[in-house]
Each structure stands twice: as structure tokens, then as C-alpha cells.
Amino acid sequence: MSAPSPEPQASHRAGFACFVGRPNAGKSTLTNALVGQKVAITSNRPQTTRHTVRGIVHREDAQLILVDTPGLHKPRTLLGERLNDVVRTTWAEVDVIGFCLPANEKLGPGDRFIAKELAGIRKTPKIAIVTKTDLVDSKTLAEQLIAIDQLGKDLGIEWAEIIPVSAVKGKQVQLVADLLIPMLPESPPLYPEGDLTDEPEQVMVAELIREAALEGVRDELPHSIAVVVEEMLPREGRPADKPLLDIHANLFIERPSQKGIIIGPKGRRLKEVGMKSRQQIEALLGTPVFLDLHVKVAKDWQRDPKQLRRLGF
Ligand SMILES: Nc1nc2c(ncn2[C@@H]2O[C@H](COP(=O)(O)OP(=O)(O)OP(=O)(O)O)[C@@H](O)[C@H]2O)c(=O)[nH]1
Numbered sequence: 001m002s003a004p005s006p007e008p009q010a011s012h013r014a015g016f017a018c019f020v021g022r023p024n025a026g027k028s029t030l031t032n033a034l035v036g037q038k039v040a041i042t043s044n045r046p047q048t049t050r051h052t053v054r055g056i057v058h059r060e061d062a063q064l065i066l067v068d069t070p071g072l073h074k075p076r077t078l079l080g081e082r083l084n085d086v087v088r089t090t091w092a093e094v095d096v097i098g099f100c101l102p103a104n105e106k107l108g109p110g111d112r113f114i115a116k117e118l119a120g121i122r123k124t125p126k127i128a129i130v131t132k133t134d135l136v137d138s139k140t141l142a143e144q145l146i147a148i149d150q151l152g153k154d155l156g157i158e159w160a161e162i163i164p165v166s167a168v169k170g171k172q173v174q175l176v177a178d179l180l181i182p183m184l185p186e187s188p189p190l191y192p193e194g195d196l197t198d199e200p201e202q203v204m205v206a207e208l209i210r211e212a213a214l215e216g217v218r219d220e221l222p223h224s225i226a227v228v229v230e231e232m233l234p235r236e237g238r239p240a241d242k243p244l245l246d247i248h249a250n251l252f253i254e255r256p257s258q259k260g261i262i263i264g265p266k267g268r269r270l271k272e273v274g275m276k277s278r279q280q281i282e283a284l285l286g287t288p289v290f291l292d293l294h295v296k297v298a299k300d301w302q303r304d305p306k307q308l309r310r311l312g313f
């Protein structure tokens with residue numbers, strides 16, 4: 001007679017899923033919606049995300065680490081090439097890939113280009129995520145679903161799922177996590193309970209400033225903006241119940257001619273960027289902040305390897 005078998009252990013899964021897609025497809029917005037907090041900045045300008053951002057979803061039986069990547073695009077600068085490299089390294093390393101395609105734009109060469117590359121990564125399961133469904137009617141959505149299905153057939157990609165979602169309206173967001181989790185390996189949690197991201201505070205602060213600076217700027221300017229936090233120090237001599245964090249940050253642009261636009265008439269624009277981002281930073285860090293923000297020119301930094309290194313790329 002055999003001994004009674006031990007209770008089967010409830011299995012726990014943990015692993016990585018990355019979101020890829022064209023710039024502006026809604027990857028970062030979906031990442032934030034799934035995490036339930038802003039871990040990645042977003043904007044209506046393409047190429048907002050410039051490094052991989054990890055957002056962590058905790059469940060009783062799983063830990064899903066979302067890796068939000070920069071939008072893959074045809075590079076025009078050294079920065080663009082570096083960003084694409086980051087994406088390709090990432091999707092080679094994750095357990096599952098979520099390919100984001102906006103519902104409100106017909107599939108284009110940009111999507112096909114990415115899909116072709118994905119087709120070459122045979123071992124990793126892929127789900128197609130149709131984003132921004134709140135912007136289209138059901139007929140348009142149905143056509144998009146069919147087009148994506150066909151795209152998979154054309155390229156020999158077997159979509160594990162095709163799922164429509166609206167991150168802004170919170171529609172089907174949890175379902176994305178429900179579908180991704182079974183594709184993760186069995187594993188204990190990889191990050192401490194409660195951690196929502198592994199971004200260093202200094203980086204998050206710089207990103208919040210850049211997000212505020214992106215609002216309302218047009219043409220090439222969004223690409224020209226980079227932010228570096230030089231120092232974050234508690235102000236000395238403050239009473240314990242009234243702390244103040246001094247943050248010194250530089251906002252870089254590429255040409256002297258861009259300075260005027262960023263600073264605005266009588267410095268109004270820069271002041272607004274400072275105010276907006278300060279509120280967000282205070283909410284993030286839970287402490288009052290004095291933000292000292294300067295505008296500097298880093299000539300043609302997107303094309304200059306030395307400057308790129310200095311700016312953290
Ligand atoms: N209406 C609507 N807008 C959305 C939705 N998701 C994202 N957006 C908007 O689309 C724009 C781009 O969103 P992001 O999340 O920054 O896009 P991204 O794919 O991360 O872009 P990159 O970082 O540039 O590659 C922003 O203006 C978002 O507010 C959605 O579900 N519905």
C-alpha cells in the first residue's frame with residue numbers, strides 16, 4: 001500500500017511579459033492601468049518611453065512583471081537606434097510578448113515591420129492586444145480583430161489570444177493579466193511584496209518632469225527634451241515634522257533656439273512645468289519638495305554618443 005500522497009502545493013507563477021508596439025500605441029498607459037499606479041510616463045507624442053520600465057502586478061497566486069518598452073520605429077538618430085536595441089533585447093528575454101495595436105488606426109507598415117520580427121521569435125508565446133477600443137465603434141473593432149488575425153496567418157504567428165482593451169476606460173484590463181499569468185513559469189515571487197516598480201526614485205522624478213515638459217510642445221521638440229536629476233537632498237535644519245526635499249534637475253534641449261519655447265514668455269511655461277511635476281513628485285515620494293529646475297543646451301545630444309552616455313542612454 002502506498003503512503004497517502006501529500007497535499008498538492010498550490011502553484012505560484014512569476015515571470016515577465018513585455019509590451020511592444022509602435023510609438024503611441026498605448027503600451028505605457030496599459031502598464032499603468034494594470035499596475036494600478038503610474039510607473040511609466042505617457043503622452044500623446046510618439047516615442048515617450050525611452051527605457052524599459054518594469055511594473056509589477058501582485059496576485060495571490062502570481063507575480064506578473066510587465067516590461068514596458070519604447071515604441072519600435074524606424075530610427076533617425078543614434079538615440080532611436082539605441083531604443084530599438086533595447087526593445088529587441090527585451091523581447092528575447094521575456095516569457096510572453098504582448099503586441100499592442102491601437103484599434104483606431106489601420107494596420108500599417110510600422111505594425112507589419114514589428115510583426116515580422118516577432119515571427120522570428122518562435123519560442124515565446126505572443127498575444128495581440130488591441131488598445132484604445134473606446135475610440136472606435138464595434139464594426140471598426142471587429143475589422144481590426146480580423147486584420148490582426150490575418151496578419152498572424154500571413155506571417156506564421158500563432159496568436160495565443162487576441163484581446164481588445166481600453167486602458168483609459170478600464171475595460172478588459174484585468175483580463176489581460178488573467179491571460180498573461182498562465183503563460184508564466186512556476187516560480188516563487190521575484191520582487192518583494194508591494195513593490196510596484198524597480199525604477200530608482202531619481203529616474204521616476206526625472207520622468208515626471210519630462211512628462212510635464214512634453215505637454216503642449218510640438219514637432220521635433222518632444223524628442224529634444226531630456227531630464228536629469230542631479231541631486232535629491234533633505235533640506236538641512238528643518239524640523240522633523242516639516243521636512244523639505246531639495247531636488248536639482250536639468251532639462252536639456254538640443255539647440256539654443258528651443259530654449260525660448262521651453263521657458264515661455266516671462267518664464268511662464270517653465271514655471272508651469274515645475275509646478276505640475278512638483279505636485280506629482282510630492283505625491284510619489286510623500287514629502288514636500290522644492291524643485292530647482294534649469295534649462296540647458298546639450299547640442300544635438302540625440303546623435304552624439306558622448307552626450308547620450310551622459311544623459312544615461
Ligand atoms: N482613448 C484612449 N486613449 C489611450 C488609451 N491608451 C492610451 N491612450 C492615449 O494614447 C497616447 C499614447 O499612450 P502611451 O501609453 O504613452 O503610448 P506608448 O505606446 O507607451 O507610446 P511610446 O512610449 O511613445 O512608445 C496617450 O495620449 C494616451 O492617453 C485608451 O485606452 N484610450
Ligand SMILES: [Mg+2]
Pocket residue numbers: 027028029040041042048049068069070071
Ligand atoms: Mg510608452
